[in-house]
Amino acid sequence: MATIDVLREDLERLLSTAxxxxxxxxxxxxxxxxxxxxxxxxxxxxxxxxxxxxxLLNVGLLGRQSSGKSFLISGLQGGLEYLEVSDGEGGYxxxxxxxxxxxxxPTTACPSTVVPVxxxxxxxxxxxxxxxxxxxxxxxxxxxEIGSDLPPSVIAAYGASDGDVTNRKREHINRxxxxxxxxxxxxxxxxxxxxxxxxxxxxxxxxAIMRRAWSQADCFLYVSQGTATxxxxxxxxxxxxxxxHLQTGKRVLWVLTxxxxxxxxxxxxxxxxxATLETNNAYLRERFGSAPGVPDTFVGPxxxxxxxxxxxxxSFDEDEGNGNAAARNRDASRMAVLRELLTELIDSxxxxxxxxxxAEEARYLLRRRHRPIADLxxxxxxxVNDLRTQQNDLRERLKRAAESATRIREQLGADLExxxxxxxxxxxxxxxxxxxxxxxxxxxxxxxxxHRNRIDVQQLxxxxxxxxxxxxxxTLWQQRLAELEDRARTSLRTELGAExxxxxxxxxxxxxxxxxxxxxxxxxxxxxxxxVQAAAAAVGAAGPIxxxxxWVMTSLSLTTVALPVGIAVFGSAAAVAxxxxxxxxxxxxxxxxxxxxxxxxxxxxxxxxxFVTIARHQGRLLIDAVDAHIEQYSSxxxxxxxxxxxxxxxxxxVHSREVVERLDPVERSGSALINDLQDFEDRMRGTTHG
Numbered sequence: 001m002a003t004i005d006v007l008r009e010d011l012e013r014l015l016s017t018a019x020x021x022x023x024x025x026x027x028x029x030x031x032x033x034x035x036x037x038x039x040x041x042x043x044x045x046x047x048x049x050x051x052x053x054x055x056l057l058n059v060g061l062l063g064r065q066s067s068g069k070s071f072l073i074s075g076l077q078g079g080l081e082y083l084e085v086s087d088g089e090g091g092y093x094x095x096x097x098x099x100x101x102x103x104x105x106p107t108t109a110c111p112s113t114v115v116p117v118x119x120x121x122x123x124x125x126x127x128x129x130x131x132x133x134x135x136x137x138x139x140x141x142x143x144x145e146i147g148s149d150l151p152p153s154v155i156a157a158y159g160a161s162d163g164d165v166t167n168r169k170r171e172h173i174n175r176x177x178x179x180x181x182x183x184x185x186x187x188x189x190x191x192x193x194x195x196x197x198x199x200x201x202x203x204x205x206x207x208a209i210m211r212r213a214w215s216q217a218d219c220f221l222y223v224s225q226g227t228a229t230x231x232x233x234x235x236x237x238x239x240x241x242x243x244x245h246l247q248t249g250k251r252v253l254w255v256l257t258x259x260x261x262x263x264x265x266x267x268x269x270x271x272x273x274x275a276t277l278e279t280n281n282a283y284l285r286e287r288f289g290s291a292p293g294v295p296d297t298f299v300g301p302x303x304x305x306x307x308x309x310x311x312x313x314x315s316f317d318e319d320e321g322n323g324n325a326a327a328r329n330r331d332a333s334r335m336a337v338l339r340e341l342l343t344e345l346i347d348s349x350x351x352x353x354x355x356x357x358x359a360e361e362a363r364y365l366l367r368r369r370h371r372p373i374a375d376l377x378x379x380x381x382x383x384v385n386d387l388r389t390q391q392n393d394l395r396e397r398l399k400r401a402a403e404s405a406t407r408i409r410e411q412l413g414a415d416l417e418x419x420x421x422x423x424x425x426x427x428x429x430x431x432x433x434x435x436x437x438x439x440x441x442x443x444x445x446x447x448x449x450x451h452r453n454r455i456d457v458q459q460l461x462x463x464x465x466x467x468x469x470x471x472x473x474x475t476l477w478q479q480r481l482a483e484l485e486d487r488a489r490t491s492l493r494t495e496l497g498a499e500x501x502x503x504x505x506x507x508x509x510x511x512x513x514x515x516x517x518x519x520x521x522x523x524x525x526x527x528x529x530x531x532v533q534a535a536a537a538a539v540g541a542a543g544p545i546x547x548x549x550x551w552v553m554t555s556l557s558l559t560t561v562a563l564p565v566g567i568a569v570f571g572s573a574a575a576v577a578x579x580x581x582x583x584x585x586x587x588x589x590x591x592x593x594x595x596x597x598x599x600x601x602x603x604x605x606x607x608x609x610x611f612v613t614i615a616r617h618q619g620r621l622l623i624d625a626v627d628a629h630i631e632q633y634s635s636x637x638x639x640x641x642x643x644x645x646x647x648x649x650x651x652x653x654v655h656s657r658e659v660v661e662r663l664d665p666v667e668r669s670g671s672a673l674i675n676d677l678q679d680f681e682d683r684m685r686g687t688t689h690g
Contacts, residue, residue: 074098075308
């Protein structure tokens with residue numbers, strides 16, 4: 001199997017050819033394409049080439065405030081520099097300059113992203129990179145370019161909680177930053193890093209950005225400092241991450257950073273960070289470990305100890321001519337170990353999935369441009385005697401397509417409601433099933449934070465298993481949706497005709513849901529597309545329709561799932577009255593246990609309502625895709641009818657021959673390129689599933 005670098009080069013060549021093919025369409029007078037359309041195509045393909053040559057893995061960094069996430073990103077990408085700076089008292093102090101602002105005190109004020117790009121691909125990405133900012137008060141939510149190779153103080157002014165806003169541009173001083181992005185060409189790993197605010201700093205403005213980052217991430221680094229063990233303050237964040245892992249299977253790497261700050265020896269003659277490492281691993285395994293005999297996919301081998309500072313110091317030592325100290329610090333930093341783990345994730349499938357997605361998007365774009373060319377060539381290849389026959393046929397098929405759209409939508413809409421009701425039937429027993437699995441555990445502890453966490457973790461496991469069993473709602477809905485899709489395809493074949501059915505102008509194509517839902521589609525999406533595509537991205541699915549069980553589960557995890565957090569359990573009068581009645585005759589612990597049990601019924605009702613909403617949205621998305629398919633087919637029929645009518649009114653065999661001579665090579669080369677992209681995509685997906 002070719003290496004990932006060779007595969008990237010293969011895709012880059014295909015995309016370069018696609019760019020050349022798209023640019024060549026501007027020289028074709030027979031095509032009704034504007035410079036705006038062609039320019040957009042070329043820019044999109046160039047963007048895809050940039051992605052293919054830069055990012056092969058998306059990594060989200062999580063952890064409490066001051067855990068060292070920003071510092072770690074700078075170190076992993078080789079952008080951390082160590083300096084000795086005069087302390088003003090005759091001595092020297094340590095100073096580190098990184099890609100992102102960092103300090104011993106809480107630093108990150110908003111979500112930050114470090115995006116690698118190929119050298120020369122993005123203007124201004126050299127040196128310290130290009131800083132882009134999104135403002136919270138921006139209506140269009142577009143990136144604003146601040147500048148390139150900026151001093152750390154300017155980057156901190158936009159992205160750090162302790163940054164001096166007077167270092168911003170004057171017009172930005174009083175604006176609130178939603179997120180920042182650094183696009184940089186000098187990196188070590190082809191990895192896009194999301195640096196997310198600490199667990200103790202929730203912010204409504206950042207919530208949507210963080211959720212989007214969770215969905216886009218292929219894996220996560222949970223970062224903790226070597227100077228402090230995990231605490232109950234982090235339980236909620238780790239629990240959310242555990243839930244996300246259960247639904248998506250995404251890998252979590254646990255990182256103990258800053259071991260240089262906890263290197264003093266204890267009474268056992270071991271560095272202090274080793275005790276922290278053992279305590280943290282025990283903490284995770286006790287609360288989130290798998291049952292005996294079951295592979296532990298969440299905690300895994302536990303924390304990886306690293307020190308970006310030591311590695312940066314090693315580079316300083318090399319410059320100072322101290323080779324022995326440099327080698328010692330570099331080995332002790334263990335940064336190479338963490339990079340190797342990330343590289344293994346790329347090589348084990350994540351990189352191939354990224355390349356497959358890029359090839360898919362390029363193929364969809366080319367197909368949209370290629371179809372009208374193929375139709376035009378076919379139209380001008382018709383003999384004069386065939387023109388009137390085809391003209392009547394096109395008019396009849398256009399009329400049938402309009403009628404079919406209404407019939408199919410109404411029928412699928414009725415089928416959808418029936419299938420959603422059927423798939424949601426098991427929810428009648430959810431509360432009872434959860435009580436059976438939780439009540440004994442609830443009664444066994446003191447209802448402190450640790451015990452509540454054990455209850456929540458057990459509930460997540462029970463709920464996931466219940467949803468995904470052979471008769472669980474997620475499994476049933478996957479089956480019902482597949483049946484709905486089959487009916488949609490059958491209806492389209494019956495109403496419009498099957499692909500390859502006889503020799504007819506503007507041949508119908510099979511429904512391609514992913515193409516209809518592609519982000520590169522020119523069709524304006526409905527509001528629901530945002531929710532559905534975010535959930536699809538979260539499971540790394542080719543599309544939200546084929547996401548199946550994982551799609552449903554991840555969508556639920558983005559709302560309420562079974563977590564007590566976020567559910568207004570005590571909002572009802574009954575719950576409040578029940579709580580007051582318990583106060584006078586039960587202990588606080590007994591009351592808390594009773595209230596926790598009372599939550600279960602309300603949680604079951606809430607998650608059923610979410611399931612119905614999500615399933616209905618997904619079904620409607622399928623119906624919208626069918627509409628888009630018919631609309632696209634009708635547009636092709638209209639174009640062909642217009643050209644046939646022009647030829648009927650003014651038969652010109654010489655002109656048609658010239659059109660075919662000009663466009664036939666373009667059509668053939670476009671068709672070959674589309675097939676090559678499909679072959680490449682199939683190779684990549686075969687690698688990840690094989």
